[in-house]
Amino acid sequence: MQPKSEWWHSAVIYQVYVRSFADSDGDGEGDLTGVRRRLPELAALGVDAVWLTPFYVSPLADGGYDVADYRDVDPRFGTLADFDSLIASAHDLGLRVIIDVVPNHTSSAHRWFRAAVESEPGNPERARYIFRPGKGPGGDEPPNNWQSIFGGPAWTRLKRPDGTPEEWYLHLFDAEQPDLDWSNPEVHEEFEDVLRFWLDRGVDGFRVDVAHGLVKDPALPDIAPGQRADLLDGSTRLPYFDQDGVHDIYRRWNAIAASYPGDRALVAEAWVEDAQRVARYLRPGELHQAFNFEYLVAPWDAAALRGVIDRSLAANGDVGATTTWVLSNHDVPRHVTRFGDGGTGLRRARAAALLTLALPGSAYLYQGEELGLPEVTDLPEEALQDPTWERSGRTRRGRDGCRVPLPWEGEEPPFGFGPADAEPWLPVPEEWRSLTRAAQRADPDSTLSLYTAALRLRRGLHNTAPSSLTWLEAPSDVLIFGRGAGFVCAVNLSEQAVEIPLHGEVLLSSEPRSGDRAPLSLPPDTAVWLRV
Numbered sequence: 231m232q233p234k235s236e237w238w239h240s241a242v243i244y245q246v247y248v249r250s251f252a253d254s255d256g257d258g259e260g261d262l263t264g265v266r267r268r269l270p271e272l273a274a275l276g277v278d279a280v281w282l283t284p285f286y287v288s289p290l291a292d293g294g295y296d297v298a299d300y301r302d303v304d305p306r307f308g309t310l311a312d313f314d315s316l317i318a319s320a321h322d323l324g325l326r327v328i329i330d331v332v333p334n335h336t337s338s339a340h341r342w343f344r345a346a347v348e349s350e351p352g353n354p355e356r357a358r359y360i361f362r363p364g365k366g367p368g369g370d371e372p373p374n375n376w377q378s379i380f381g382g383p384a385w386t387r388l389k390r391p392d393g394t395p396e397e398w399y400l401h402l403f404d405a406e407q408p409d410l411d412w413s414n415p416e417v418h419e420e421f422e423d424v425l426r427f428w429l430d431r432g433v434d435g436f437r438v439d440v441a442h443g444l445v446k447d448p449a450l451p452d453i454a455p456g457q458r459a460d461l462l463d464g465s466t467r468l469p470y471f472d473q474d475g476v477h478d479i480y481r482r483w484n485a486i487a488a489s490y491p492g493d494r495a496l497v498a499e500a501w502v503e504d505a506q507r508v509a510r511y512l513r514p515g516e517l518h519q520a521f522n523f524e525y526l527v528a529p530w531d532a533a534a535l536r537g538v539i540d541r542s543l544a545a546n547g548d549v550g551a552t553t554t555w556v557l558s559n560h561d562v563p564r565h566v567t568r569f570g571d572g573g574t575g576l577r578r579a580r581a582a583a584l585l586t587l588a589l590p591g592s593a594y595l596y597q598g599e600e601l602g603l604p605e606v607t608d609l610p611e612e613a614l615q616d617p618t619w620e621r622s623g624r625t626r627r628g629r630d631g632c633r634v635p636l637p638w639e640g641e642e643p644p645f646g647f648g649p650a651d652a653e654p655w656l657p658v659p660e661e662w663r664s665l666t667r668a669a670q671r672a673d674p675d676s677t678l679s680l681y682t683a684a685l686r687l688r689r690g691l692h693n694t695a696p697s698s699l700t701w702l703e704a705p706s707d708v709l710i711f712g713r714g715a716g717f718v719c720a721v722n723l724s725e726q727a728v729e730i731p732l733h734g735e736v737l738l739s740s741e742p743r744s745g746d747r748a749p750l751s752l753p754p755d756t757a758v759w760l761r762v
């Protein structure tokens with residue numbers, strides 16, 4: 231099979247968490263102008279596209295995934311004119327731009343939800359959301375037992391201004407994120423128009439937030455007692471995730487994207503059961519890519535990784551879709567920290583980068599992984615902003631530790647994230663002094679230099695290599711595969727150095743090497759790219 235023609239099939243897409251990327255105006259939060267000014271550094275890294283997390287008008291109850299106006303930029307992130315300049319600069323640099331669309335829920339500050347609250351039960355204003363009477367005496371109990379992914383019940387009861395309680399509304403996430411009712415045609419029309427609004431402004435695609443959640447089982451049945459309902463846990467079937475009806479929505483969206491010139495990509499965030507359920511979102515005429523979360527959650531283990539890789543390629547191959555690879559994002563602890571303590575985590579992360587970037591398909595990088603940033607695990611409690619912290623009764627700290635502002639340059643926090651006198655929205659650790667982009671640029675052995683070299687080589691590889699891989703014979707706990715034209719990737723996941731039965735030129739190594747004589751020795755937790 232030869233690589234397909236649309237740009238996304240082999241693209242490396244860099245996730246910009248806008249609030250934490252670069253602060254141009256000194257309010258402590260990243261913004262669109264900050265992103266625009268730093269784009270040349272992403273072009274120099276060698277990525278093909280950026281994905282921008284939500285920058286829409288929002289009270290930021292969930293970091294902007296609570297959208298109050300889908301067609302405008304929040305003043306703290308800039309203006310529509312700033313967005314247009316960003317797109318123009320990106321395109322000048324040869325970078326595509328994908329943005330988030332958040333269709334499962336709005337913010338409670340959205341005009342639709344305000345109108346719903348002001349109207350009466352049974353009115354059309356209520357029919358855009360999922361309002362239901364409560365159960366039990368006085369309707370005092372929620373309509374069913376669903377739990378919010380951030381903790382606590384998934385239902386909140388409305389009160390009239392005089393305090394009289396009335397209907398409940400559903401929110402799979404925070405109470406400030408009421409779920410929309412996708413059985414209402416008005417909701418479809420609204421989002422189709424939102425897509426067109428941004429496509430007309432030149433975006434190259436959308437990342438569809440909670441793509442598996444829009445349609446609920448209309449009976450709203452209780453879930454089994456004790457059933458886990460975590461966003462990151464697709465292992466059980468739930469009446470509000472992965473319902474068949476979602477696919478009709480994406481067939482319509484596909485037609486809209488296809489009606490625009492150029493290739494406009496639709497990418498699913500769908501935490502569902504397994505690779506085959508994910509692939510259903512990628513059937514012809516639906517979405518184009520989905521995040522490979524099975525790969526993201528896989529342990530640092532050769533058999534486990536090989537299993538995920540095979541299952542992903544097979545499931546996506548069956549529907550003719552490209553496979554994606556992702557190690558981190560703004561919702562999970564950074565993989566340097568997931569993979570191990572101290573130096574081990576970083577060593578494995580660097581090896582994992584070479585594995586990920588050698589696989590056939592498309593890769594998503596999360597901002598800061600190219601710097602080898604670890605999770606910040608000791609943010610002071612008063613700094614925590616993820617709704618998970620309060621909704622879990624302060625038992626789960628949430629996702630702020632992977633959202634700490636990026637270190638760019640200089641000797642003192644916030645390391646060029648914003649002006650020196652502006653306090654960033656989350657504190658930046660002093661120890662990141664040695665991890666700034668400027669510090670790493672000067673060091674040929676840095677993680678940034680490794681990513682930059684890997685992305686440069688990868689471009690050549692993906693232009694010529696087949697969109698499949700061949701596993702080669704390997705010692706236990708070692709993965710070795712070829713991609714045609716003599717390219718081989720070998721990863722040692724064991725605790726000992728291993729000799730690998732190959733002769734060839736080392737193109738790139740996840741750790742500095744000296745003296746590459748045959749047979750090739752691979753230290754623990756390292757990866758190499760070879761020309762054999």
Ligand code: GLC
Nearest residue numbers: 292295403439440461560561
């Ligand atoms: C997605 C986002 C996450 C957000 C949630 C609700 O999972 O990635 O950050 O909290 O949707 O919109």
